[in-house]
Amino acid sequence: MKHLNWLFLLLCMPLFAAPDGKALYEEKCSACHHFRGQGGIGLPLSPEILAQVSDDYIAKTIRHGRPGRIMPSFQKLSAAQVSAIVRYVRSWTGKPGPVFEAARIQGDAGKGNVLYQKHCVRCHGKDGSGEGAGTGVTLSRERSFMVMPAALNNSGFQKSASDAMIRDIILSGRKTSNMPAFRDKLSDQEVAHVIAYLRTLQPPAPRKGLEEWVGKPAYVMESPYDLETTVENVKQALAGANFRIFPQRYLEQGLTDEFSMNTRQVSIRFCNFKELYHLLNIDPRLGTVLPCRINVLEQDGKVLVISANVAQLATLFNNQELSEVGVLMEEIILTVMEEATL
Amino acid sequence: MRICVGICLLLALALPVQADQTLVMARSNAKAAHVMDVLKETLPEYGYSVAHVQRCDGGMAEFDYKTDFYRVVFFGKVEEVRRILARHPEMSPYLPLKIAVIAENNETLLAAMDPRALAPMFPDDAELQLQLSRWYNDIQAMLDEMRQLKK
Numbered sequence: 478m479k480h481l482n483w484l485f486l487l488l489c490m491p492l493f494a495a496p497d498g499k500a501l502y503e504e505k506c507s508a509c510h511h512f513r514g515q516g517g518i519g520l521p522l523s524p525e526i527l528a529q530v531s532d533d534y535i536a537k538t539i540r541h542g543r544p545g546r547i548m549p550s551f552q553k554l555s556a557a558q559v560s561a562i563v564r565y566v567r568s569w570t571g572k573p574g575p576v577f578e579a580a581r582i583q584g585d586a587g588k589g590n591v592l593y594q595k596h597c598v599r600c601h602g603k604d605g606s607g608e609g610a611g612t613g614v615t616l617s618r619e620r621s622f623m624v625m626p627a628a629l630n631n632s633g634f635q636k637s638a639s640d641a642m643i644r645d646i647i648l649s650g651r652k653t654s655n656m657p658a659f660r661d662k663l664s665d666q667e668v669a670h671v672i673a674y675l676r677t678l679q680p681p682a683p684r685k686g687l688e689e690w691v692g693k694p695a696y697v698m699e700s701p702y703d704l705e706t707t708v709e710n711v712k713q714a715l716a717g718a719n720f721r722i723f724p725q726r727y728l729e730q731g732l733t734d735e736f737s738m739n740t741r742q743v744s745i746r747f748c749n750f751k752e753l754y755h756l757l758n759i760d761p762r763l764g765t766v767l768p769c770r771i772n773v774l775e776q777d778g779k780v781l782v783i784s785a786n787v788a789q790l791a792t793l794f795n796n797q798e799l800s801e802v803g804v805l806m807e808e809i810i811l812t813v814m815e816e817a818t819l
Numbered sequence: 820m821r822i823c824v825g826i827c828l829l830l831a832l833a834l835p836v837q838a839d840q841t842l843v844m845a846r847s848n849a850k851a852a853h854v855m856d857v858l859k860e861t862l863p864e865y866g867y868s869v870a871h872v873q874r875c876d877g878g879m880a881e882f883d884y885k886t887d888f889y890r891v892v893f894f895g896k897v898e899e900v901r902r903i904l905a906r907h908p909e910m911s912p913y914l915p916l917k918i919a920v921i922a923e924n925n926e927t928l929l930a931a932m933d934p935r936a937l938a939p940m941f942p943d944d945a946e947l948q949l950q951l952s953r954w955y956n957d958i959q960a961m962l963d964e965m966r967q968l969k970k
Contacts, residue, residue, distance in 0.1 A: 517923060694937055695911070730871070731871045732896070739901075762919065765891075784912060
């Protein structure tokens with residue numbers, strides 16, 4: 478029994494060992510923020526930015542993420558793991574972060590609105606959702622800024638940033654991303670008004686897909702025609718909707734030799750290039766769900782026409798711009814499928 | 820001592836089982852063409868066949884998108900695909916599995932859907948849930964290998 482106890486203790490050891498911040502950062506953050514915070518899909522965590530934000534802000538940002546703005550919320554990390562990541566990020570500059578008071582700063586949101594329209598709107602957008610398409614650094618994209626402004630109306634930002642920190646950012650600006658310093662342009666009172674206005678900003682409500690298909694992985698329709706006719710119908714409907722169609726494949730093609738391949742499962746792949754490249758600018762990870770395809774399967778004496786639930790699929794990216802596109806695509810794909818099975 | 824064992828067991832059981840993220844991603848120091856080659860060798864080591872590789876970078880430059888390398892690798896195990904589609908034809912849009920390989924300057928970004936994101940849509944199929952977790956484990960392990968590739 479005694480030995481058994483020791484065995485249990487040994488098994489439990491990793492739970493009590495200090496988490497490795499570097500390893501955690503590289504696993505959870507580096508894909509978006511780069512190995513040392515140079516930025517990418519995610520904003521840069523540069524020395525300048527790190528000198529402006531508190532440990533508390535970084536930790537809360539990890540917890541809350543940025544709903545609808547790509548960064549996931551890391552709810553499953555332990556407090557020790559979150560601190561380890563913050564410590565690792567701080568180790569890049571070797572300097573401790575600033576500490577801000579949590580107290581709210583009082584101001585007049587109405588007056589703040591006027592100031593925001595004058596000084597901030599051209600970069601941060603009408604509703605604080607940022608400029609143009611996408612987020613982060615322009616690594617592969619053409620844009621007016623090197624760094625895209627963060628969404629100030631995002632609940633993750635609002636919950637993580639204290640008023641005092643926002644005040645400091647407005648006063649100092651950000652050199653690397655061309656945000657001017659407002660120290661000489663706005664009085665303390667005016668800055669307080671702007672902050673009060675920022676606190677009223679809210680993200681637009683997300684559009685949802687059709688009720689009928691919510692929570693389902695795919696749209697499935699039964700075709701009254703045989704497999705060959707259905708495939709032709711789908712292609713015609715797609716061409717009618719201005720899609721380019723790729724050579725068709727069998728679902729099992731490449732997974733097994735051509736003699737044992739099931740030829741009653743056809744994948745029709747299609748694309749609208751112009752739209753695609755526009756979308757890749759919004760979110761370069763889109764390739765993980767491309768190309769679009771409609772499958773026609775003959776199974777148990779039925780012919781089924783199946784497409785991924787694109788409205789649902791788009792939400793996986795936690796990118797509101799893409800989610801909107803998913804809802805539009807849903808309409809188009811359902812129309813094509815209905816036309817083909819009419 | 821008993822208590823300690825009990826606590827350990829509880830902690831072990833409470834370990835995360837569900838995903839934070841819905842995409843699996845990794846950044847590699849190596850160039851995209853190299854990552855792609857290694858990935859194509861790694862997939863069979865995990866028992867998967869590479870079904871095909873889709874090039875997506877054809878006309879991207881025309882549309883202001885500056886990466887020169889964008890591929891999607893499709894892979895799977897035919898027995899798994901058959902077993903699952905027999906019960907769930909609605910899983911067909913997600914099979915074969917795929918990983919996107921995207922160049923970012925001299926580095927590479929890899930991204931795949933986390934198959935476990937589909938789990939809540941199949942609440943009554945424990946076997947499928949297990950399968951989704953297995954796929955996730957494999958994808959995560961392979962991406963970890965790609966992350967550790969040298970320049």
